[in-house]
Amino acid sequence: MSPLLEVRGLRAGYDGSAVLQGVDVAVEEGTVLAVLGRNGVGKSTLVMSVIGLVRAYAGSVTFAGRDLTGARTDTIAAAGIALVPQGRRVFGPLTVEENLRIAVRRNRPGPWTLERIYEVLPRLKERRGNRGDQLSGGEQQMLAIGRALLTNPRLLLLDEPSDGLSPMVVAQVADVVRALRDDGITVLLVEQNVRLALGLADHVAVMVKGEIAWRTDPAGFRGDRERVRALMSVTGPQ
Numbered sequence: 001m002s003p004l005l006e007v008r009g010l011r012a013g014y015d016g017s018a019v020l021q022g023v024d025v026a027v028e029e030g031t032v033l034a035v036l037g038r039n040g041v042g043k044s045t046l047v048m049s050v051i052g053l054v055r056a057y058a059g060s061v062t063f064a065g066r067d068l069t070g071a072r073t074d075t076i077a078a079a080g081i082a083l084v085p086q087g088r089r090v091f092g093p094l095t096v097e098e099n100l101r102i103a104v105r106r107n108r109p110g111p112w113t114l115e116r117i118y119e120v121l122p123r124l125k126e127r128r129g130n131r132g133d134q135l136s137g138g139e140q141q142m143l144a145i146g147r148a149l150l151t152n153p154r155l156l157l158l159d160e161p162s163d164g165l166s167p168m169v170v171a172q173v174a175d176v177v178r179a180l181r182d183d184g185i186t187v188l189l190v191e192q193n194v195r196l197a198l199g200l201a202d203h204v205a206v207m208v209k210g211e212i213a214w215r216t217d218p219a220g221f222r223g224d225r226e227r228v229r230a231l232m233s234v235t236g237p238q
C-alpha cells in the first residue's frame, strides 16, 4: 500500500536558499509520524512546504496518489491536508465560534461539524463567545486544532502544539491528539517536546540540517541514547 503522504527529495527554503536539502518522508494512513530535531533544522519549513506555503525548488509531494508539488495552499487544503501552525494563529478579534465558522465555510464533507468539535473539545463550547485573544495558550491550541479538524482533513500537520504550554495543558493537548489518532486520523507532528512526541508517534524521523538523518520508532529512539545525543543535543556534533 502506498503511503498517504510521500515527500521525495524535497528541496525548499526562502529567497533562493535551500533549508530543506532533499527530504524524504512518508506517512502511512492512520499513523502518527513525529519529526524531531534541534531548533532551526527545518521542521517547520517541511510542514509549510507540504501545505504549499513555502515553495519547493525540487522534489515532490504526493498525497493520496496525487502530485501536489507546487500546488496552491487552497488546492492542498481541499485535497485533505490541514495545518495547525506553530504559534496557533487564531484570529484574536474574532470569537471562538467565528474562528471555527471560517473553517466550516471551506470544509470538505466528513465527520467533523461544529457540534462534534464542541463535543470533543468542550472547553471551546464554554468559551465560544470569547474573543480569540482572550483565550489561554492551551485554549488557543484547542481552537487551532478544532479549526483544522473542521476542514475534515485526511492528514493533520501539527507544528509544535506544545509550544509555550504548561505541562498540565500539554497533557490535555496530548489527550486530544491521542483521541484523534485512535479515531484513525493521520498526523505529521513536529515537536520539541520529545517525551510528548514519543508518547504519540508510531514512527519517528530525526532531522539534521534539512535532511532526515534517522528513521526509527519510539522504542528505537529510546534505545539509542548515544545517537539521540549526537543528532539532537545542542552540544552534540553538528
Ligand SMILES: Nc1ncnc2c1ncn2[C@@H]1O[C@H](COP(=O)(O)OP(=O)(O)OP(=O)(O)O)[C@@H](O)[C@H]1O
Binding pocket: 014, 019, 037, 038, 039, 040, 041, 042, 043, 044, 045, 046, 192
Ligand atoms: N520566513 C523565513 N524567511 C527566511 N528564513 C526563514 C524563514 N523561516 C525560517 N527560516 C530559516 O529557516 C531555517 C529553518 O527554520 P525552521 O523554522 O524550519 O526550523 P525548525 O526546525 O522548525 O526550528 P524551530 O523549532 O526553531 O521552529 C532557520 O535557519 C530559519 O532561520
